[in-house]
Amino acid sequence: MTADHPGGHLYIVARGRFSISLAFQPGRSPLRRARMATFTAGMMFGDVAFLTGQRPMADVVAETAGEAWQLDRGDFEQLQQSNPRAAIALLMLLGMDLGRKLALCSQQLTMVEQL
Secondary structure (H helix, E strand, O other): OOOOOOOOEEEEEEEEEEEEEEEEEOOOOEEEEEEEEEEEEOOOEEEHHHOOOOOOEEEEEEEOOOOOEEEEEHHHHHHHHHHHHHHHHHHHHHHHHHHHHHHHHHHHHHHHHHH
């Protein structure tokens, strides 16, 4: 998945390792990539774009052979109608996952500020 890929999809890693990276260009230097996170079985990515409908902010690359389940926004909306409890449970998992990611980002920002 790349940052130019349209949003609206949530990916849940079934097996393997996937890394997310962000392209940046410091000053007039050549374009570089920074690895932001690695996802393994049970972890999710694409969550922000899934919830907001915006384009993904970063690229995801498989580091090993793997599999990720894709949930489209339209399928989630159907799930809300057919099984509201399952939709709420998924949103709760998304909320907990985003909370962990936010806590990690806060720690990383604090460390960078100390450099």
